[in-house]
Amino acid sequence: MVRNLRFFPPRQIGNRVDSCWEENVKTHVVIFEARGGTDKGEYGYRPDSKPIIDSLTQKGWTSEIIFYRDEDRGEIYRHTCAKAGAYISRVNPGNLPSEVGYFQMLRELVKHGVIGLPHPDAMINYGAKNAVEKLKGTEIVPEDVKCYYDFETFKAEFPASLANGVRVAKQNRGSTGEGIWRVEVLDANPNGVVSLDQMVKCTEAKDNHVETMPLGEFIDFCVKYLDGEGGMILDMPFLERIKEGEIRVFMLRNSVVNIVHKKPADAPDAFSATLFSGAKYTYETPDKWPELVGIVNRSVPVIQRRLGNYDLPLIWTIDFILDTDPETGEDKYVLGEINASCVGFSTHLELSEDIANEIVRLMEAEAVVNPNWMAFAN
């Protein structure tokens, strides 16, 4: 398990050098946010950050929100390093002008003993769209998914993929359906081969708008999704039963805390579960979804192992779409994506208590367990 290792140099106690690990927890937590964005309240910060602060205060801990900007990076780093035992990252890195500096700062903080909630590499590995591909062959991901990292492979292989049926091509960045395309070949070729000049119907999950164009043109348009660090396109089957809704499992580390059932708008081309596109959300307790909760509980260790063995994020979601097993006719839950970087819980503010408890327990454990001999081995 990759953990946030903290080494404290040996301390001089009287005339004896005590080489044990630091026993005192720094009981201050910094919450990073970014300015702007639709998730902010009247006073500029996320409305669901305040209850975390209040819950920590009740435990006798202190915390504060810091708005990250590249320009202030050095000062923020020094302040956090000196004051905080842990940080909570509540920034959507895709919304920063560049995520490089932010991740660099988080990495340095972890290196210098601040507990990362989550560690930047955990954020990257759990939250990237290729998490679905990395879980291929498990109970929650079918074999028929792939991920492209360069334009040549995408251009060479995506047409053949479309010959198998309607696909969803997903860019890695963004989180509101932008660059998430349902792609369907119109007038399929009788010999089953799909060529670049065939017309495709492309529907974007951002707003369910439809564009029709030759496949070659769509592929060229997608070149931007493959640019730069983290550039990739996930290619998975379009799951018809998205009409019944996307099922979001809200996680606090390894426990399911609630379920959000997101039903796309009732319109012919609608497949998006985003609020902006008109989807309707229903909040449900886990006991309404016993089968799914069982699957999630079984899958969490596999998810953790396959996605790099990082500590589980504090707050994260696992999003599923229903499918039907062609052999048994039974329901199957297919992983659509994992969100690990800036999950909100504005509708369930009472969760702040559990979140604060988890932070405190975690920091206390980090302070007493020697990371060379961890409590939880794989």
Ligand SMILES: Nc1ncnc2c1ncn2[C@@H]1O[C@H](COP(=O)(O)OP(=O)(O)O)[C@@H](O)[C@H]1O
């Ligand atoms: N394989 C799929 N089949 C059907 N609909 C899908 C599929 N994958 C994604 N969607 C729809 O597209 C929306 C956006 O895709 P998602 O993977 O959640 O990306 P984002 O990061 O933009 O939220 C989902 O909320 C869901 O409604």
Ligand SMILES: [Mg+2]
């Ligand atoms: Mg999503």
